[in-house]
Amino acid sequence: MENRDYKGYLYLVPAVLFLGIFLVYPLFDVFVYSFEEGYNFASQTYRGFGWYNFRYVLRDPYFLQALKNTLFLVFITVPLSTGLALLLSVALCSIPKVRELFQTIFFLPYVTNTLAVGLVFMILFQKTPYSDGLMNLLLSVFGIAPIDFIGGPYAAKLFVLSFYTIWIVLPFKILILTSALTSVDEGLYRAARIDGTPPGRIFFRITLPMIRPMIFYLIITGFIGAFKAYSDAVAIFGVNLNAAGMNTIVGYVYDMLYGDSGGYPSYASAAAILLFAIVLTITTVNLLVRNRGRN
């Protein structure tokens, strides 16, 4: 019936309108912006279309620094946080009596404001003329000279940012993995026990394959989340990330739009499109690996 077809599309209208206006159009617009050369924010005019914006961004040392920071952050925090979450989840599941208590404790960072956590991290790590910070106090016990984590060497700053990121993303991963672990059929473990399977083999041959889809989900969302990192860096290093040398790609995009060097939507768009291309590539690779492992 024609009438019914028409009605079906009618139901789609709110969603299509909403997504179209707030998602598809901006995406398209960003794409167009990224190719508009010499765009003038005030007069809203441009000279022509081309690759200039991409060339500019890729030669901008601030962008390259942001790219380097983001890549470091992604490839350090995603494997570490996922591995750590797995370790903690397995440990949690092996102590059934106090599991819920510890689950709540581990979940607290998730409901805590990221900026508040950032403040706490500053207190922990920052070196001021009056104090070396709690972390340095701890290090001095082991005879290590105080390090300026916030304003000091790159490795120290990267360490703090990675530490912070892992701390922030861990609760969600633990939540997902503990529920994945508890949903594994208890009968499989009993069968394995009766057959005399050593614990390590149970973990690698039964537990891990059973929660594999969840691990992949966490890795993919972890990659995407880490590529989009920005507020975490701000929380620790303040708003002038370029000065701290700790900017991220999203931070670069923001600076290009609204920062002190702002007013360049074309460069911001080009950087955003580059980020999109990177995330798309990595997600595709992830999915390919997952699907190959499945068959």
Add this chain to the structure above:
Amino acid sequence: MEVTLRHLTKRFPGRGKNKGQEVIAVNDMDFTIPDGELIGLLGPSGCGKSTALNLICGLLAPTEGKILFGDQEVTGIPAEKRGVGMVFQNYALYPHLNVLQNIIFPLENLKGDQKLTREAMRAKAEEVAELVQIRELMDRRPSELSGGQQQRVAIARALVKLPRVLLLDEPLSNLDARLRLKTREEIRRIQQATKITTIFVTHDQEEAMSISDRIVVMKDGVVQQIGRPQEVYDDPANLFVAQFLGTPPINVFDARVESGKLLIGGEPVMDTDVAGGSPVKAAIRPEGFEVDPKGPLSCRLKAVEVMGRDVSVVCEHEALTGAPTIRSIIDADEQPDDEMRRSGVVRFSLKPHKVLLFDAETGERLRGAGRDKRTFAGRS
């Protein structure tokens, strides 16, 4: 392998509302399973039969008592060292491994001088797959198998390391009726071929009766009776066992014994040498009725259900307890005649050996002085 249970008891601490109150799941189980037999552990849900199985396989530790495999005490030995094979109710096949990998899994765990080469493992897996007839399914995943095929894979996996004892937990409950019939014969065949002492748990009395060498009837953690299926059916130790075995179930009447006569609803229905006086329960198997115009037991006829080979006569009697109607099974050519159907009254005479008397209070079996002196077998 002979399996001996000595005063086996398992108590669980109470939880929640019943905190501090212990639950006795298995109470003083004490019997020996002869080598190479197939034993059916039978009882209603919550009777402790699965707990008993878990005690034997070692997944649970008993509160009291001992378990022996042959002469070796295994009570303190962990599950993996007992050499038992177990088939779980939901089969517990590893979903990410194919059939061959599932069957080989237990062999890959062997260590030291028991360690096998890949070829030897494969050969063993093929051998046991042949036995349970799943040779052609070796590279399928469990999700690609039917319930019956999964069941066979689970049995193959349990058998591949040649267990001393094979345990099956409700092995047929996830199968449909037709497959259940076929699979239980299959289990019997495999057990006979391997001669491995096998214990299986079920709440389905027909299943237990049909394939077991012996059945163990349990209630509330206590063994009620042990014996060959026919013996237990013909000669139940108490009313519970009598009611639990048989389909349709046994018909129970409030009755009395007076001067050598059994009275149902005040009418003498047959002679008995059980001592009289107190009220009794008279339980009559469905096949214990015979339609007889001059029979002593008169009932109101409700319906006659024709099932081909035989007929079930459904009727009512005021002395009946437990069920609303009496169900009797008679030969198809001995149906109530038109006269009985018109009047709505059917009269039965009773086959004495199908009428069992029980103490109305305790449910214990009442036996006559002259006959029926058999004590129930197996309980030593």
